[in-house]
Amino acid sequence: AQTVTQSQPEMSVQEAETVTLSCTYDTSESNYYLFWYKQPPSRQMILVIRQEAYKQQNATENRFSVNFQKAAKSFSLKISDSQLGDTAMYFCAFMIGGNTPLVFGKGTRLSVIA
Amino acid sequence: DADVTQTPRNRITKTGKRIMLECSQTKGHDRMYWYRQDPGLGLRLIYYSFDVKDINKGEISDGYSVSRQAQAKFSLSLESAIPNQTALYFCATRRGASTDTQYFGPGTRLTVL
Numbered sequence: 001a002q003t004v005t006q007s008q009p010e011m012s013v014q015e016a017e018t019v020t021l022s023c024t025y026d027t028s029e030s031n032y033y034l035f036w037y038k039q040p041p042s043r044q045m046i047l048v049i050r051q052e053a054y055k056q057q058n059a060t061e062n063r064f065s066v067n068f069q070k071a072a073k074s075f076s077l078k079i080s081d082s083q084l085g086d087t088a089m090y091f092c093a094f095m096i097g098g099n100t101p102l103v104f105g106k107g108t109r110l111s112v113i114a
Numbered sequence: 115d116a117d118v119t120q121t122p123r124n125r126i127t128k129t130g131k132r133i134m135l136e137c138s139q140t141k142g143h144d145r146m147y148w149y150r151q152d153p154g155l156g157l158r159l160i161y162y163s164f165d166v167k168d169i170n171k172g173e174i175s176d177g178y179s180v181s182r183q184a185q186a187k188f189s190l191s192l193e194s195a196i197p198n199q200t201a202l203y204f205c206a207t208r209r210g211a212s213t214d215t216q217y218f219g220p221g222t223r224l225t226v227l
Contacts, residue, residue, distance in 0.1 A: 045218035
């Protein structure tokens with residue numbers, strides 16, 4: 001079975017600084033898909049970024065980027081120029097293919113401090 | 115209007131009561147999912163459905179049942195609610211066998227007293 005591990009239950013960062021959230025996963029598959037979701041206090045699940053395992057280039061979405069290390073099975077999220085609105089739970093998720101549901105990590109609670 | 119809706123948004127019930135959580139979507143997706151979120155445990159899959167006639171158990175299906183009334187509707191039932199089922203419940207959808215993301219509803223906060 002595939003598993004996703006987020007080893008940092010809580011983190012904090014000063015406004016305008018950079019923070020990195022860690023995620024590791026376990027699978028024997030060679031092709032799969034990785035996601036980071038944000039859950040603000042409104043509790044809505046919002047997709048932040050997506051990465052296909054067959055792509056070597058790290059995905060980037062504005063201030064959000066990933067460091068995907070396939071051999072190490074690591075998928076960390078970097079948030080640059082942190083803003084107060086980035087305060088949220090962040091979930092790492094994994095999917096093998098279109099016929100499999102997402103598998104989630106336990107989440108990291110990020111607080112951005114003014 | 116939201117593409118994936120859940121009703122109710124919040125519900126308080128008592129132990130032993132039967133309760134149904136409903137999910138509707140206008141995205142035209144054939145795949146629908148029910149997840150449960152607990153503090154410190156992330157989101158865990160309860161049931162999922164590929165179409166009206168194809169329903170599958172997830173990681174934590176005990177104590178729950180589902181009904182796919184139509185492509186757009188997927189309901190989750192607790193036949194006899196217990197306090198341990200107090201949680202945030204999410205419905206999600208996805209298009210076919212695509213590798214796109216799943217789209218989530220706003221969640222239902224359920225409290226069982």
